[in-house]
Amino acid sequence: MNSRWTALAVGLGAAAFILGGCAGAQAAPAPAPTSDSGGASIPNxxxxxxxxxxxxxxxxxxxxxxxxxxxxxxxxxxxxxxxxxRGECKPASAEPTAAPEAAPEGQAVEGWAGTVLKQEPGDQIGPYFQREDGQRFSIGSSDPALREQIAGLRGSGTKIKVWGKLFTGVPADQARHIEVERLEAAQ
Structure with a gap:
């Protein structure tokens, strides 16, 4: 029984010591602000x-x-x-606003053969078409039925042929996008 009391006394003493050390510590007072411009300052x-x-x-x-x-x-x-x-006010423009450019015509895509690749995780461009020569293009269509077909082909390995328009200089994989007007299974 005596050893239990000794262990309890030691434990309480250690706790008091630890708590006493914490209570005795005081934070150093913060230095008073100065108007001295000799130090480094953060720009507005x-x-x-x-x-x-x-x-x-x-x-x-x-x-x-x-x-x-x-x-x-x-x-x-x-x-x-x-x-x-914050962009809530702007200077008056000294230069006239340029007229919008005409939409690009696009180059004809005639029966290009390849496969539709699966999107990489986190990819925001969309599906890719990889031509047989290894070149990649983003691919899509304004036709809902073709969009659905393209989505179904992603990562399937099915060889297809596509017809449509190739647009370059656009926000797409390697700035090249095929707007599909027709597609079919390749032989």
Missing amino acids: PAAAYCQEQGYRYEIRTAADGGQQGFCIFPDGRECDEWAFY
Whole structure:
């Protein structure tokens, strides 16, 4: 029985020691803020953005001592620095807006043979068509029935022939996309 009391006393003593050590520790007081500009400072992201865009940045002090930053555009207009940073205001465009370009015509795809590959996990482009020579193209169709056929062929290994239009310079695998107008099983 005596050994139980000894073990309990030792355990309580250790707990008191640990808790006493924690209670005695005090955080060092935080240094008082200074207005010393000799140290490193973090730039104001809104001010930096204004200047990076090539505009003039200006800080104005109000009668009450409060300060506000403005981004000043070449046309004389100005915008609150944070509103400009969030895209809520923009400079007047000095250049006329370009007319939209005509949609590309696309090159004819005539009976290209290959297979529809399965999408890789996380891929956001869509299904791929791999031609027999190994070249890959994204593939799709505006026709719902053809889209369904293409989806069914993904990863099946079935050789097909496709007809349609090839568009380049588009957001697709290797910037090449086949818009299928017809497909059939290859012999």
